[in-house]
Amino acid sequence: MATAFVEPSDAAKEPDTGAEAAATTSDMAAPKTQVVGEGERPSADGPSALHIRMKAVGEALLWPFVGIVGFLALWAVLAPQVDTSLGSLPGPAEVVEAGAALYSEYSAAMDAENAFYEQQDANNAAAIAAGNQAGVRNFDYAGPPTFLDQIFTSLQTVALGFLLATIFAVPIGLFAGLSTRFNSAINPLVQIMKPVSPLAWLPIVTMVISAMITSSDPLLPKAFVISALVVMLCSLWPTLINTAIGTSSIDKDLLNVGKVLRLGWFDKLTKLVLPASLPYIFTGMRLSLGVGWMVLIAAEMLAQNPGLGKFVWDEFQNGSSQSLARIMFAVIVIGLIGFMLDRIMMALQSLVSKNRTV
Amino acid sequence: MVIFRSISFDRRGVMAAMLASAALVGCSESPGGSGETVTAATIEGAVEKPNLTLGFIKLTDMAPLAIAKEKGFFAEEGLNVTLEPQANWKVLLDGVIGGQLDGAHMLAGQPIAATIGYGTKADLIAPLSLDLNGNAITLSNRVWEMIEPELPKMADGRPQHPISAEYLQPVVEEFEAQGKPFNMGMVFPVSTHNYELRYWLAAGGLNPGYYSDGDVQGVISADVKLSVTPPPQMPATLEAGTIEGYCVGEPWNQAAVFKGIGVPVITDDQIWNDNPEKVFGLREDFAEQYPATTAAMLRAIIRAQQWLDEDGGANRQEAVEILSRPNYVGADAEVIAASMTGVFTFEPGDTREAEGFNIFFDKYAGYPYYSDAIWYLTQMRRWGQIADDQTDQWYFDTAKAVYRPDLYLAAANGLVEEGVIPAESVPETDGFRGPQTGFIDGITYDGSKPNAYLGEFPIGLKQGQSVTASGVSDN
Numbered sequence: 090m091a092t093a094f095v096e097p098s099d100a101a102k103e104p105d106t107g108a109e110a111a112a113t114t115s116d117m118a119a120p121k122t123q124v125v126g127e128g129e130r131p132s133a134d135g136p137s138a139l140h141i142r143m144k145a146v147g148e149a150l151l152w153p154f155v156g157i158v159g160f161l162a163l164w165a166v167l168a169p170q171v172d173t174s175l176g177s178l179p180g181p182a183e184v185v186e187a188g189a190a191l192y193s194e195y196s197a198a199m200d201a202e203n204a205f206y207e208q209q210d211a212n213n214a215a216a217i218a219a220g221n222q223a224g225v226r227n228f229d230y231a232g233p234p235t236f237l238d239q240i241f242t243s244l245q246t247v248a249l250g251f252l253l254a255t256i257f258a259v260p261i262g263l264f265a266g267l268s269t270r271f272n273s274a275i276n277p278l279v280q281i282m283k284p285v286s287p288l289a290w291l292p293i294v295t296m297v298i299s300a301m302i303t304s305s306d307p308l309l310p311k312a313f314v315i316s317a318l319v320v321m322l323c324s325l326w327p328t329l330i331n332t333a334i335g336t337s338s339i340d341k342d343l344l345n346v347g348k349v350l351r352l353g354w355f356d357k358l359t360k361l362v363l364p365a366s367l368p369y370i371f372t373g374m375r376l377s378l379g380v381g382w383m384v385l386i387a388a389e390m391l392a393q394n395p396g397l398g399k400f401v402w403d404e405f406q407n408g409s410s411q412s413l414a415r416i417m418f419a420v421i422v423i424g425l426i427g428f429m430l431d432r433i434m435m436a437l438q439s440l441v442s443k444n445r446t447v
Numbered sequence: 448m449v450i451f452r453s454i455s456f457d458r459r460g461v462m463a464a465m466l467a468s469a470a471l472v473g474c475s476e477s478p479g480g481s482g483e484t485v486t487a488a489t490i491e492g493a494v495e496k497p498n499l500t501l502g503f504i505k506l507t508d509m510a511p512l513a514i515a516k517e518k519g520f521f522a523e524e525g526l527n528v529t530l531e532p533q534a535n536w537k538v539l540l541d542g543v544i545g546g547q548l549d550g551a552h553m554l555a556g557q558p559i560a561a562t563i564g565y566g567t568k569a570d571l572i573a574p575l576s577l578d579l580n581g582n583a584i585t586l587s588n589r590v591w592e593m594i595e596p597e598l599p600k601m602a603d604g605r606p607q608h609p610i611s612a613e614y615l616q617p618v619v620e621e622f623e624a625q626g627k628p629f630n631m632g633m634v635f636p637v638s639t640h641n642y643e644l645r646y647w648l649a650a651g652g653l654n655p656g657y658y659s660d661g662d663v664q665g666v667i668s669a670d671v672k673l674s675v676t677p678p679p680q681m682p683a684t685l686e687a688g689t690i691e692g693y694c695v696g697e698p699w700n701q702a703a704v705f706k707g708i709g710v711p712v713i714t715d716d717q718i719w720n721d722n723p724e725k726v727f728g729l730r731e732d733f734a735e736q737y738p739a740t741t742a743a744m745l746r747a748i749i750r751a752q753q754w755l756d757e758d759g760g761a762n763r764q765e766a767v768e769i770l771s772r773p774n775y776v777g778a779d780a781e782v783i784a785a786s787m788t789g790v791f792t793f794e795p796g797d798t799r800e801a802e803g804f805n806i807f808f809d810k811y812a813g814y815p816y817y818s819d820a821i822w823y824l825t826q827m828r829r830w831g832q833i834a835d836d837q838t839d840q841w842y843f844d845t846a847k848a849v850y851r852p853d854l855y856l857a858a859a860n861g862l863v864e865e866g867v868i869p870a871e872s873v874p875e876t877d878g879f880r881g882p883q884t885g886f887i888d889g890i891t892y893d894g895s896k897p898n899a900y901l902g903e904f905p906i907g908l909k910q911g912q913s914v915t916a917s918g919v920s921d922n
Binding site: 174175194223226228229231233295299303310311312390391393402403404405406407408409410411412415 | 493527531533542546679682683778782
C-alpha cells in the first residue's frame with residue numbers, strides 16, 4: 090500500500106478521478122432511477138402517477154435541453170460576428186448543412202464505387218469472352234476516403250493503440266504494484282514519460298517505424314502503425330499507474346490468507362491480485378482511452394494517417410468557404426465519439442466493480 | 448555504351464527489361480549541350496505494379512495527376528491509382544523516399560537536392576516536368592500601401608508590370624529603422640518559390656540571405672529574412688502578421704486577393720518567362736524495378752497535360768471544377784478559376800491577361816530538360832546550399848542523374864506512335880534549352896556554362912567564395 094509509485098498527492102488523485110467520474114455517473118443516472126422509483130410506488134393512483142412520472146421525466150430532460158438550446162442560441166448569435174478570412178464563423182445551421190453535404194458526398198462516393206466495380210466486372214467478362222485472361226483486373230476501388238471511412242480508420246487506430254497500451258501497461262503495473270523495488274526502478278521513468286506530448290513522440294516513432302517496416306507492401310500501412318503507436322505511448326500511463334496503485338493497495342489480510350493456503354505465484358495473481366485490482370485497472374483504462382482519443386487526432390494530423398485528424402487538416406488546407414463548417418461538424422463528431430467511448434468504458438467499469446462487491 | 452538492365456517479375460510473372468541508351472545516365476564524359484540528341488529508353492512488357500499511391504500538395508499545378516485519374520487516363524493504362532494529399536513538402540518527400548508513396552507531384556528542387564544529399568539523401572529522379580510557371584509573389588496590404596504610390600503607372604492608372612523589388616527597398620529600410628525584421632515566406636528550402644523569390648529580391652538589390660553548412664535558415668547577411676510555411680497556410684500566416692509577403696503557387700495568391708489580405712505583385716512568368724515548375728518525382732529504384740509501370744504512369748500524365756492545354760484551354764473550366772473538390776485542391780472554384788483560365792487577378796479590379804500563367808503541355812512543358820535541373824543547381828550554389836565550388840562537369844552529371852528525358856521520351860514516343868499526341872509536341876534535343884533570356888534582370892542563362900552564369904550575379908556567391916556564420920568570405 091505504501092509503495093511510493095507516485096507522489097502521495099498524485100496517488101490520492103488518480104483513484105479520486107475515478108471516484109469523481111463515478112459520482113458524476115450516479116448524478117447523471119439519478120433522475121432516471123428516481124423516475125422509475127417514484128413511478129412504481131404510486132402506480133395505484135392511476136393518472137396522477139403518470140402525471141408525476143411525466144413531470145419527473147420532463148424535469149430530467151429540461152435542464153440538459155435548456156443547456157443545449159442556450160448554447161446553440163449563443164453560437165448562432167455570436168458566430169456570424171466573428172469574421173475570418175474564410176468568411177464569418179459558421180453557425181449551427183451551416184454546420185448541419187455541412188453534415189448533410191458530407192452525407193451526400195458519401196452516397197455519391199458509394200455510387201461511384203459500385204459503378205467502378207460494375208464496370209470492372211463488365212470489362213472482365215468481356216476480356217474472358219475474348220479469351221484475354223491477362224485483361225482481367227481485380228482492383229480495389231481507389232477513390233478518396235469518405236467521412237465515414239475516416240471515422241472508421243480513426244476508431245481502428247485508437248483501438249489498436251489502446252489495445253497495445255493495455256497489453257503493456259497492465260503487466261508492468263501489476264509487477265510494479267507487487268514489487269517495491271521494481272516500482273522504485275521505473276517510477277522516475279514513468280514520471281518523465283507521462284507528460285510528454287504526442288507531438289514530441291511523433292518524429293521519433295516515425296523514424297523508427299520507417300526504418301523497421303521496409304517491405305514495400307506491409308501488412309498495415311506505416312502511417313496507421315505510427316499513429317497507433319503514438320496513441321499507445323501517450324495513453325499507457327493512466328492504466329499503468331492505476332494498476333500499480335490497485336495492486337499495491339490489496340488488503341494485506343487477503344495476501345496472508347493466500348500465504349496460508351500456499352497459493353502459487355500464478356494462483357495468487359489470478360485469484361487474489363487481479364480480482365482485487367480490476368476496478369482500478371478499469372478506471373485507468375477508461376482514462377487511457379480518453380487520452381488516446383484526444384492524442385489520436387493530433388497524431389493523425391501530423392502522421393497523415395487517414396482519419397478524422399487528417400480530415401480536419403485537409404479541410405484546413407483547402408481553405409474553401411465550406412471548410413470551417415466541415416471542420417466544426419468533424420469536431421462535433423469527434424466529441425460524440427469520445428463521449429460514446431467513455432460511456433462504453435464506464436459501463437465495463439461498473440460491471441467489473443459490481444462483480445467485485447458481490 | 449552504358450547499358451543497364453533490370454529484370455523483375457510481377458505477379459503474373461511477366462518479364463520486363465529496360466535498356467537505357469548510350470547518351471544517358473552514367474556518361475561522365477558527355478559535355479553539356481553536346482548536340483547529341485537524347486534518345487528514348489527501350490521499355491517492354493506489361494505493367495508490373497498496377498496499384499499505385501501518388502502524393503500531392505494542394506496546389507493547382509497538381510492538375511495533371513487529378514485529371515489523369517478523373518478522366519480515366521490512369522485506368523486506360525491499366526493502373527489503379529490512389530491520390531493522397533500531403534501535409535507539407537517534407538512529409539511528401541519522406542513518403543516517396545520511405546515507399547508509402549510510389550511517386551509524387553514534387554518541387555523540381557526536391558529530387559535534385561535529395562540526390563546531392565542536401566537534406567534527406569536518396570536517389571530520386573524526375574522523368575517528367577508537370578508545368579511551366581504558376582507561382583506568384585504576394586505582399587501584405589500594409590506593405591502594398593507603402594509601395595503602391597511610388598510605382599510607375601500605365602495610362603489607365605494601374606501599376607506598370609513587372610514590378611521590381613527595388614520599390615521594396617525603402618520599406619525594408621523603414622522596417623530596419625524600427626528594429627523589425629522584414630520577413631517573407633516560401634514553401635521549402637529547395638523550392639522553386641525560394642529561388643524565384645530570392646531572384647526577384649536580388650534583382651531589386653535586396654539580399655535574401657545565404658545558407659551555410661551549419662545554417663539551414665538561409666538568413667546570413669539577409670536584408671529580407673525568408674522562412675518556410677506550407678502553401679495552404681500562407682494566407683493565414685500573412686494575415687497573422689508573421690510574414691509581410693510570400694511566394695507560392697496557386698490558388699494561394701488568389702486566395703489572398705479574395706480574402707482581401709494581400710496583393711500579388713508579380714508572377715514567376717514575369718521573373719523568368721516560361722520557367723519550369725513542378726516535376727513528377729519518384730525513386731530511381733522504383734523506375735528500374737517497374738519500368739513498364741513508370742512508362743504507363745508517364746503516358747497517363749502526358750495525356751492529362753495535353754487535355755489541360757487542348758483547344759486553347761477549352762477544358763480548363765472542367766479542370767477547375769475537378770480541382771475544387773475537397774479531396775484535391777479543395778479551394779473555392781472561383782478562386783482556382785482566377786488563375787487557371789488564362790487570366791490573373793492582381794488587385795480586385797485589376798485582372799490581366801495571363802495566357803502563359805499555367806502551361807502544362809505546350810512549349811514542351813513536360814520535357815525534363817537537363818538545363819532546367821542545372822538552373823536549380825546554380826541557384827543552390829548561388830545561395831550557399833551547395834557549400835563549395837563545383838566544376839561545370841559536375842553540374843552536367845548531376846542533372847543527368849536526376850532528370851530523365853529518356854524515360855519521358857519512351858512514354859511520349861509511344862503516344863506519338865499511337866497518334867494520341869502530335870509528333871511536333873515532343874522535342875528532339877540534346878536536353879539543353881539553349882541560352883534563355885526573359886529574366887527580369889536581363890541576365891542570360893546558358894545551361895552549358897553554369898559557372899560563368901554564376902559569375903554574372905551582383906548578389907550571390909562567386910567562384911572561390913564560401914559562407915560562414917559571419918557572412919561571405921573569399922577563400
